[in-house]
Amino acid sequence: MSNKSTKKITNQIQTDKRKLYISGVLVSIVLITTPFLFYLYRIAPSDSKEWSTWIGTITSGGYRNVSFFFHSLFTKGTFVLLTGIWFLTSKNWWKYAILVPFTMFLFQLSGVLNHKLQYIDEYDFWYSLPIILPILFFLIYISLRLRKRTQESLELKDQVDDEINKIFSDKL
Numbered sequence: 001m002s003n004k005s006t007k008k009i010t011n012q013i014q015t016d017k018r019k020l021y022i023s024g025v026l027v028s029i030v031l032i033t034t035p036f037l038f039y040l041y042r043i044a045p046s047d048s049k050e051w052s053t054w055i056g057t058i059t060s061g062g063y064r065n066v067s068f069f070f071h072s073l074f075t076k077g078t079f080v081l082l083t084g085i086w087f088l089t090s091k092n093w094w095k096y097a098i099l100v101p102f103t104m105f106l107f108q109l110s111g112v113l114n115h116k117l118q119y120i121d122e123y124d125f126w127y128s129l130p131i132i133l134p135i136l137f138f139l140i141y142i143s144l145r146l147r148k149r150t151q152e153s154l155e156l157k158d159q160v161d162d163e164i165n166k167i168f169s170d171k172l
Helices: 003-037 066-089 093-113 120-171
Strands: 050-052 057-059
Touching: 003 066, 057 066, 066 093, 093 120
Parallel strands: none
Antiparallel strands: 050 057
8 A cells, every 4th residue: 555545544434433423513502592492482572473583584383472472482493403413423223213293393384384283293194104114114123123023133142152162062
């Protein structure tokens, strides 16, 4: 291997470590700030249905005031954010189970943003069911397959242990 290719590989490894470090720091900052998202509704006025900001005018929609709207919005948004981070950073085989609450929270968030809905939590469950059911069936299928594989590997381990014990007992 030449000196140039060794330097290139070393630089690439350092760059990958740096990217992982930066992304880890960003995820940590987001996770640390999420408890404060629950209290952002306090900046919104609790006595009016409209709030003029530098972004634009925010209306309360179907809520009593802008503060209630912000409370619902940031509560649901925080759960979407946390389950999304959990799904993206999980390395376990069952990480797709996280999609079940994630879709529920997404539908709840869309219910908050859709002012025409009267019952947010009822809406999200029934409309998210077609998305959740295939995920659940897939997870049950994987679980059954893994259980079968685990039993097969345990039986194989027992056979190997028996064979090793037989070999050692024959030599003694």
